[in-house]
Amino acid sequence: MWIPDRQSKKPLYQQIADHLEQRISYGEYPPGSLLPSERKLADQLGVNRSTVILAFAELRSMGIIESRTGSGTRVSKTKWGATPKHTPNWSRYAEGGSFLPNPPFMRRIREALHQHPSLIDFASGELSADLAPNDEITKLMSEHKYTSYLGYDNPQGYVPLRQALVSYLERHRGIHTTESSILITSGSQQSLYLITQCLLSPGDAVAIEDPSYCYSLPMFQSAGLRLFRLPVDSSGIRPEDIRALYKKHRIKMVFMNPNFQNPTGMVFDAERRKQLLDLASELRLPIVEDDPFSLTAYDGVPPSPLKSMDMIGSILYIGSFSKIAASGMRIGWMVAPNSIVERLADARQQMDFGLSVIPQQVAAQFLNSNHFVPHLERLRMQLQFKRDLLIEALQKELPDLVTFSIPQGGLHLWCKLIPEVHDGKLLEEAIRRGVVFVPGSVYGSDSGYIRFTYARAKAEEIGPGIAKFAEALRELIGEKPAL
Missing domain, CATH: 3.40.640.10 (Type I PLP-dependent aspartate aminotransferase-like (Major domain))
Known part of the structure; x- marks a missing residue:
């Protein structure tokens, strides 16, 4: 049975859309025939239902399939009939142009975070909501006429x-x-x-x-x-x-x-x-x-x-x-x-x-x-606190498998893994266990480096997140955690 290739540079939904289009063109799904439901197809292919929804949307945009409430999704009769009504091949346009898409790892991280909002996020390079000056901005907007x-x-x-x-x-x-x-x-x-x-x-x-x-x-x-x-x-x-x-x-x-x-x-x-x-x-x-x-x-x-x-x-x-x-x-x-x-x-x-x-x-x-400087002071204190939680968790969970230099500012901890591990496999195993990070190769480095961003995750998520990452890493290198 065909399954999408998670190591491919092509997004999962596009692989599914291309595969279904091929099966339809080969006559495996004749015009008017009923396709599997989104949920059933997602289970068969081992993907999230939202990925199948995107694939169906891609095929609908090309006029290949039609969906009706209560009737499911069927292969279009007009697309494949004697007088087909052709729509632009939007997938080919999407692959064209001079502006390149984001690297595959970044697209995979974005897809995982969209599909699984509960993932502990060590990948996103932004401040969490509790670090932003929300109260200060709200007060300023109420005090000033724009x-x-x-x-x-x-x-x-x-x-x-x-x-x-x-x-x-x-x-x-x-x-x-x-x-x-x-x-x-x-x-x-x-x-x-x-x-x-x-x-x-x-x-x-x-x-x-x-x-x-x-x-x-x-x-x-x-x-x-x-x-x-x-x-x-x-x-x-x-x-x-x-x-x-x-x-x-x-x-x-x-x-x-x-x-x-x-x-x-x-x-x-x-x-x-x-x-x-x-x-x-x-x-x-x-x-x-x-x-x-x-x-x-x-x-x-x-x-x-x-x-x-x-x-x-x-x-x-x-x-x-x-x-x-x-x-x-x-x-x-x-x-x-x-x-x-x-x-x-x-x-x-x-x-x-x-x-x-x-x-x-x-x-x-x-x-x-007068809010700006106090906000900066609070931000520094909270970022340092999160950094220290991350370092403490790494020293507890992976004392012999990760090395790093302690940053004195910023949002990121750059780590070198002692064992040789495939970037893509480690990322997928970490996602499966509920945590996401950025492989170092995204930034031009050789494999074996990773970037943890500690500004996005909640303080109480940092320890559990590193524990999940440690499980993923040990799984791949075949090492059992010490009792």
Whole structure:
């Protein structure tokens, strides 16, 4: 009996749809014949019913099957009759285009979380609801009257928010800038997307850290860029590696996350920072600095951004509210020369005519309020507490099978597994037991690494979640837990 291949890059629902379409075309299910129910087919194939629902929806969109309440799902008579009514082959369109889908592991994680909301989530790189400033935002919205004008705003971003960011960046990040050098975006990923689409051309060579969150983003390959890796050690990248890549490949730009780097948690070494800025000046090489985690520093002393040391304008600086407030606010920013800001604002206006003005107003009020700093202090304390719970659980459950360096900020713990384990098999076994994480290979690393994110899971879930992961790992390596 046919079953879908969970190791395939093709989503499970698409495999099922393709298989059913083939059986129908072979005449195994003639026109008008009744297909198995969603529940029965899900049981036969060992998948969640929602996966079958998606497969049926795909076939309905192509006119191959029809569903009627009380009559079940049948093969369409008109599709296969003498005068068929053809609909576009949407699945082929979905496979086309230049914008690539997310990596298979990320799609599998998203599918698992959608199908099983009770999974303990060590994969999602966002704050849990209890870490967000919900009460503070609610209070601000009740105290302030927001604009009655709901038309298109300035494509560069809401002016009072850019003014608030000028003060915020100077006070908290040591960056001196002006409102004309700030572009408001929907988050770090939109900032990166605009850079890759508007400032670079297909075939250009760029350098990224290895491992790196950038490696998990298909937008670089979608833009036709050639990616070259900069190995990350405990002190970050080595500037001399950039020189070597420049000589060999004429790289046009470097993408970095120097503070509490995702996924390693590393902080870029101070001496290497100076060497990097000198090299960028010498080669006239732009550096894109993504800085989402600095203000989570658990000792309350955030490491300085590269941009604060940038005296000649080599750094494009990216930040957002996602990791310090709430991802759902969808507010990010970029600090860049005004000519770059105007170019990207023009491109973004072609995409969406700018962000909604109301979230920008809320963000401006929050930055200017007395709630912001106390929120950061609470966030740091709670993130450190969750980090410690995670470390304690790993030391209890897997003392000899996992190694890691303890991060001093951020949301992630980067772990190396001592045994050799297949990434996909470990992920599937963990999902089966009720927990999900991100395999390290998603970020460009060799197999044998994993990223645990401790910001999303509830504190009381962390210990049980690691226990489930330990069961999955021991199952695969054939080791029984010690009594």
